[in-house]
Amino acid sequence: MNIATVIVDVPALGTDKEFDYLVPKKWLGVIEPGMRVAVPFGPRTIQGFVTGLKIDSPFSNKLKELKEPLDLTPVLNEELLALGEWLATDTLSFKISCFQAMLPAAMKAKYEKRFRRINMEDNPFLDELFKGQTEISWKTAEEQNILQAIREEITKGNAEVIYDVKSRARKKTVKVYQTIMDNENILALFNSLPSNASNQKKILEYVLKVQSDQYTAKELSETGAPQSSIQGLVKKGVFHEKSEEVYRDPFEHKQFARTSPLPLTIEQNEAITPILSTIESEQYETFLLYGVTGSGKTEIYLQSIQKVLDKGQEAIVLVPEISLTPQMVDRFKSRFGDDVAVLHSGLSIGEKYDEWRKVQRKEAKVVVGARSAVFAPFENLGIIIIDEEHETSYKQEELPRYHARDVAIYRAKHHDCPVILGSATPSLETFARAQKKVYHQLTLSKRMNNRELPYVSIVDMREEMRDGNRSMFSRELHEKLEERLEKKEQTILFLNKRGHSSFMMCRDCGYVMQCPHCDISLTYHQYTNEMKCHYCGYNTLVPDTCPECSSNHIRYFGTGTQKVEEELYKIFPEARVVRMDVDTTGRKGAHEKLLEHFQSGNADILLGTQMIAKGLDFPNITLVGVLSADTMLHLPDFRASEKTFQLLTQVSGRAGRHELKGEVVIQTYTPEHYSVEYSGMQDYNRFYHQEMVMRKVGSYPPFYYLTLITISHEDLMKTVSTTEKITKYVQSRISDEAIILGPVASPIPRINNRYRYQCLIKYKHEPELKPTLQKVLEHYGQQFIKEGLAISIDVNPYMMM
DNA sequence: AGCACGCCGACT
DNA sequence: GTCGGCGTGCTC
Numbered sequence: 001m002n003i004a005t006v007i008v009d010v011p012a013l014g015t016d017k018e019f020d021y022l023v024p025k026k027w028l029g030v031i032e033p034g035m036r037v038a039v040p041f042g043p044r045t046i047q048g049f050v051t052g053l054k055i056d057s058p059f060s061n062k063l064k065e066l067k068e069p070l071d072l073t074p075v076l077n078e079e080l081l082a083l084g085e086w087l088a089t090d091t092l093s094f095k096i097s098c099f100q101a102m103l104p105a106a107m108k109a110k111y112e113k114r115f116r117r118i119n120m121e122d123n124p125f126l127d128e129l130f131k132g133q134t135e136i137s138w139k140t141a142e143e144q145n146i147l148q149a150i151r152e153e154i155t156k157g158n159a160e161v162i163y164d165v166k167s168r169a170r171k172k173t174v175k176v177y178q179t180i181m182d183n184e185n186i187l188a189l190f191n192s193l194p195s196n197a198s199n200q201k202k203i204l205e206y207v208l209k210v211q212s213d214q215y216t217a218k219e220l221s222e223t224g225a226p227q228s229s230i231q232g233l234v235k236k237g238v239f240h241e242k243s244e245e246v247y248r249d250p251f252e253h254k255q256f257a258r259t260s261p262l263p264l265t266i267e268q269n270e271a272i273t274p275i276l277s278t279i280e281s282e283q284y285e286t287f288l289l290y291g292v293t294g295s296g297k298t299e300i301y302l303q304s305i306q307k308v309l310d311k312g313q314e315a316i317v318l319v320p321e322i323s324l325t326p327q328m329v330d331r332f333k334s335r336f337g338d339d340v341a342v343l344h345s346g347l348s349i350g351e352k353y354d355e356w357r358k359v360q361r362k363e364a365k366v367v368v369g370a371r372s373a374v375f376a377p378f379e380n381l382g383i384i385i386i387d388e389e390h391e392t393s394y395k396q397e398e399l400p401r402y403h404a405r406d407v408a409i410y411r412a413k414h415h416d417c418p419v420i421l422g423s424a425t426p427s428l429e430t431f432a433r434a435q436k437k438v439y440h441q442l443t444l445s446k447r448m449n450n451r452e453l454p455y456v457s458i459v460d461m462r463e464e465m466r467d468g469n470r471s472m473f474s475r476e477l478h479e480k481l482e483e484r485l486e487k488k489e490q491t492i493l494f495l496n497k498r499g500h501s502s503f504m505m506c507r508d509c510g511y512v513m514q515c516p517h518c519d520i521s522l523t524y525h526q527y528t529n530e531m532k533c534h535y536c537g538y539n540t541l542v543p544d545t546c547p548e549c550s551s552n553h554i555r556y557f558g559t560g561t562q563k564v565e566e567e568l569y570k571i572f573p574e575a576r577v578v579r580m581d582v583d584t585t586g587r588k589g590a591h592e593k594l595l596e597h598f599q600s601g602n603a604d605i606l607l608g609t610q611m612i613a614k615g616l617d618f619p620n621i622t623l624v625g626v627l628s629a630d631t632m633l634h635l636p637d638f639r640a641s642e643k644t645f646q647l648l649t650q651v652s653g654r655a656g657r658h659e660l661k662g663e664v665v666i667q668t669y670t671p672e673h674y675s676v677e678y679s680g681m682q683d684y685n686r687f688y689h690q691e692m693v694m695r696k697v698g699s700y701p702p703f704y705y706l707t708l709i710t711i712s713h714e715d716l717m718k719t720v721s722t723t724e725k726i727t728k729y730v731q732s733r734i735s736d737e738a739i740i741l742g743p744v745a746s747p748i749p750r751i752n753n754r755y756r757y758q759c760l761i762k763y764k765h766e767p768e769l770k771p772t773l774q775k776v777l778e779h780y781g782q783q784f785i786k787e788g789l790a791i792s793i794d795v796n797p798y799m800m801m
Numbered sequence: 802a803g804c805a806c807g808c809c810g811a812c813t
Numbered sequence: 814g815t816c817g818g819c820g821t822g823c824t825c
Binding site (some may be wrong): 015040 | 820822
């Protein structure tokens with residue numbers, strides 16, 4: 001077993017396979033599958049993942065030795081290695097991308113090049129090049145414009161290139177001092193020290209008092225003694241100095257009051273029983289925990305996890321990034337303390353790495369995190385929970401385009417443990433599977449303590465307009481806001497901005513500012529006074545006059561949170577408003593601060609976008625206002641109705657979760673739309689049935705699976721003809737049952753000066769589709785790169801743009 | 802992806 | 814005649 005198979009860090013078609021390397025004698029028995037290694041690859045050295053060991057290779061005549069391991073223990077276990085392979089086939093991605101997706105970003109390799117002088121003989125030219133040193137970094141050489149000269153020396157054999165493979169983040173360490181001298185000798189030393197060694201005496205005094213096995217550098221220096229005195233005692237054999245890894249703890253200065261399990265309601269009890277029994281019998285099963293907002297789903301999660309921990313197993317909890325709020329984390333930290341590791345995008349690369357290491361070293365038993373936490377390297381998983389199961393953020397939009405739900409089910413089958421999908425508004429796919437008994441449905445139909453769902457009123461904004469109210473607040477919302485301000489109760493105002501942001505339009509000629517590189521209108525950003533393109537980053541200053549007709553009647557349209565805030569101050573000058581959007585939450589921790597500010601009663605109104613729709617649970621909120629319910633109904637997306645219904649229902653659920661009764665006002669221009677109407681009635685079932693009819697008629701999920709192929713190129717004709725060719729090829733290899741839409745222009749027909757065409761395949765069962773698509777990638781791959789074509793294949797897409 | 806090898810135009 | 818442009822193909 002001295003040959004290792006390695007997947008190398010080159011995400012390309014030709015290299016997406018195992019390469020064989022000899023394991024050097026000194027690493028025999030050390031190198032194991034799942035480890036990262038540095039390997040020579042062509043002329044350079046790169047990172048790779050060992051996937052296996054074997055005794056011979058078809059390349060035995062040209063095998064190279066691998067350079068060194070980059071880990072002491074494997075970072076991917078057997079399960080995760082297999083999962084990576086499966087993921088690569090399932091999502092048509094490169095294996096290396098899948099492996100990297102499973103690990104914290106800190107473990108992705110960073111490559112650096114440097115030059116080393118070999119010829120040490122007297123040579124003024126070489127001395128000059130290397131500035132008298134033996135090595136010079138590639139970067140410095142480049143800056144000083146001596147790359148060419150050095151390259152010549154390399155061909156002459158006077159210098160060589162060294163390729164470094166480095167990790168992005170280092171472990172954070174502190175110096176600790178272990179006591180290696182016994183008390184008696186310390187006392188003797190203390191007495192023998194001359195009187196001017198007062199600092200050393202101070203330390204010894206402290207040591208004799210505390211009597212610990214080891215001390216941190218910080219603790220010793222707090223005695224007032226300088227570093228040099230500590231070193232002196234190390235020399236005298238009192239301490240042994242060593243470095244110890246410490247974790248960067250994002251919650252270091254936070255106290256969590258311990259909570260105990262709460263008594264369950266009859267409904268909760270009925271729901272948790274089957275979950276506990278699958279944990280007990282170690283069986284795979286997927287549950288849909290369908291419970292209205294405020295029905296106590298989290299307590300079911302917590303008690304199920306408790307059961308798993310009692311059995312000595314581990315748990316993964318996935319939460320959408322947007323609702324991974326301090327509130328949510330607190331609930332888990334309070335119940336399970338240090339057993340909890342948290343993984344989300346708010347942490348620095350180093351912090352994420354440390355949380356991951358806690359899991360790897362089995363120091364944490366519960367992971368709470370966003371999408372990628374589904375890959376947590378547990379070996380004895382007892383449960384996987386996906387909260388707000390319907391959230392689209394569980395699908396990764398970059399390669400590998402995986403869905404956390406699919407990965408969770410794959411892992412649960414491997415570990416013989418349950419998956420819990422929790423939601424008040426399940427995705428149609430999930431609910432349909434529960435109806436077909438593929439998933440086991442558990443229902444919580446009542447709010448905790450039988451609290452009523454809030455009263456929802458839907459306001460037709462067209463009528464407001466007809467009656468001469470041109471404000472963005474309907475009369476009803478205005479009245480109710482006034483009422484809350486008087487009663488000192490809190491309000492959430494929700495602005496649905498997705499799919500409808502501020503743009504610039506000339507009122508004289510109707511000109512709308514477009515991005516010169518993409519077929520999309522530019523977005524107005526008030527705080528920088530710029531027009532920006534969200535797709536390519538293009539930006540320009542806001543013009544004073546219309547670039548088309550020079551009129552100065554150029555205005556911006558659309559409602560931003562800032563504009564709402566200004567208007568609020570006009571109508572209610574005394575109201576204290578907290579605004580939450582990308583502008584006010586940009587800085588780290590800002591999100592948390594704003595929420596705390598609101599929670600402590602220092603504000604009357606919380607105004608925000610998507611990010612305030614989920615998970616907030618404040619007792620004093622009695623009014624929720626949705627300013628514009630239907631802005632995303634008109635997006636080119638078959639899930640638009642579903643998303644609208646979910647969002648409205650979720651945001652309504654923020655009201656009246658405690659003693660005070662809640663009210664919701666939804667303002668809309670399309671009150672007759674079923675997703676608005678049924679969310680007002682909080683009636684998921686009727687929405688589900690209506691939406692299923694629409695999906696059936698349109699041949700969309702859950703009746704059909706989808707795969708979206710997008711082709712892009714700088715030349716329009718080339719884009720169209722290639723998409724045509726590929727569509728025909730795919731069509732010829734799959735059955736007539738499949739429906740193929742396209743080629744058609746993408747909803748955004750041009751991004752960054754590249755034209756985009758797509759082809760949508762709808763199918764029920766096409767075993768030949770994946771292999772065909774794989775062939776498309778392999779066959780056209782070389783040609784594509786050569787001709788500047790780009791292809792993207794998204795299996796089960798969530799973004800149709 | 803990188804990097805080397807290799808085959809044709811503008812310079813000393 | 815050579816330097817160097819980037820097209821082509823390989824990496825165990």
